[in-house]
Amino acid sequence: MDDLTGIIGRLIRAEVDFVLVGGLAAVTHGSSMTTQDIDICCDFSPENLLRIQSALENLNPVHRMTTNHLPLELTEINCRSLKNLYLDTDWGPIDCLGEVLGLGNYDEVKLASETIELDGIECLILRIGALITAKKAMGRPKDIETIKQLEAIQKEER
Amino acid sequence: MARDPAVHEEAEAYGIDISLIRANLRLTPTxxxxxxxxxxxxxxxxRVAMEKKRG
Incomplete structure (x- = not known):
């Protein structure tokens, strides 16, 4: 059974430096759509990537985009060449991105984020305006409804 | 809070159910x-049930 919320909790407890972006960020802002995976933008330093690996321990993380779904086996050395990580786990898929189109690298994404409380623990999430900017930059047909929902949420909150 | 019904005219015309969004906004992020x-x-x-039925 998928437990995307559980994965986020594990990332927070493992002190992973990340910002929640993508469809699940839209859900957290109030969108009624469903998404199949977690998208995070994160610091791609070896230390942080190893924290992600540790957070996903026992959930059988694998590289989702590889033909044989190779297991996630990060080391300080092989971490250095990574730009993105597309993983699947027993609790659901997670995409770790080094940058977000329309916003920039992790530092810029972090500046466009806000803190929310999840189960009493602080978590960074992309602000709604920045999420709309990112979705517009992606320009995919499937993002149009998300953009319209997010704009409606902005109007509700005014 | 009184809301102008025209505020969501475009979203509703697109097929978005504003009542679902309002229900979500009453919840905490968690x-x-x-x-x-x-x-x-x-x-x-x-999906699994349907796949099973289709064999």
């Missing part, structure tokens, strides 16, 4: 995520 997980798992169960 509750929204949990509710989403439940919906996602239900979708998966239904």
């Amino acid at each position: 509750e929204r995520l949990r509710r989403h997980d439940k919906a996602l798992n239900m979708q998966k169960k239904l």
